[in-house]
Amino acid sequence: MSLMDLFKKKNSGDIAKDRLKLVLISDRANCSPDVMEMIKNDIIQVISKYMEIDAEGLDIQITQTESEGNNGNVPALYANIPIKDMKHTGPAR
C-alpha cells in the first residue's frame, strides 16, 4: 500500500454513478443480450468477406461517446474485432 493508492482510490459514489450510466445506456437502447448476439454475428459475417478475423475474440458493447456537433454524450456501438489476416481469404471476390 503506497500513498499513491490513497489518491487513486475512487469514491464508491462515483463508481456507482459510472456503472449506472453504462447500464442505463444499454437498458434505454433496449438491447437485450440476444439482440447484441445477433449484431455480433452479422458483423462477423460482413467483415469476414474482406479479411480473416478472430470471431472468438470479437467483443461488442454499447458505450458512451462525446458527440461531435452538439451537447454531451451519445450512445455508441463499440466493437473490438481482432484481425487474424488482412489478406482476403473468403469466397467472395
Add this chain to the structure above:
Amino acid sequence: MSEVIVITSGKGGVGKTTTTANVGTGLAQLNKKVVLIDTDIGLRNLDVVMGLENRIVYNLVDVVEGNCRMKQALIKDKRYPNLSLLPSAQTRDKTAVSPEQMIKVIEELKEEYDYILLDCPAGIEQGFKNAIAGADRALVVTTPEVSAIRDADRIIGLLGANELKKVELIVNRLRMDMVKRGDMMNINDVTDILAIDLIGAVPDDEQIVISTNQGEPLVGSDCLAGKAFENICHRILGEDVPFLDLEIKTSIWDKIKEIFKKN
C-alpha cells in the same frame, strides 16, 4: 379541478407507501380534500402506515365488484377531516381489478376530492398498469442506490410510453454523512442520470421508523424528513419552495453534542 397522482418506483422498499402517507396527510393539512388509494392488492400496507388498519370494513375490490358503495369503503381519518383512505384487499391478487375499473373508481372520487393519491405496488406488471391508468401526474420515488435508480429509469420510460407527461422525482433516504465522504450518490448525480425534475429530497431519518411504528405520518413535524415532505406538498400545489439544506446536522453545535455523547 382534481389531480390524480400516482406514487411509484419500480423497486420495492424505497418508500412509496411512506411517501404516499406523508404527502397525502400533508396536502390534507394544507386544507385540500385528499383520498389515498392503496392499489397494492394482496399486499396492503398503506392502512397500517396511516394507522387506520382497525377501521377497514370494505376495500377497493369490494367497490369494483359492487359489493358496497364507495362511501362505505372509504375510511375517514379522524385526525384530518379532509383525508380519506380507500384500502386495498389483502386476500385477492392484482388481477382482481383492471385498468378500466380503476379509471371508473377514480372518476367517481374526482367529484369530491382535490387530490387522489395512488400508492403503486412494486414491479411493472398488472398492479403497476392499474395504478397508472387514471393518473395525471407521477411521483417517482428512488433511493441513491444503483438498483433503485435503474428501476426508476425503467419506470420513467414506461410512464412516458403511457403518455404520462408530468413525472417528477423524489430522492428518498439520503444519508448526508455518506454523501459527504463520497460513498453515496448525491442529489445532482441522481437527477443527472434520470433527467427528470426533482420535486423533493428526503433524508434518511429515524423519525420515519418511529412514525411508521405509531401509525402517524410525520409530515410537518419538526424533523428534517417531516419538513422535506411538507415542502413536497407545497411544490405539488405549485409553490416555489427552496430545497432544504440537508447538511444542517453537521453544524458546530451538533459536533459539540456528539463529543459529549461519546464521553
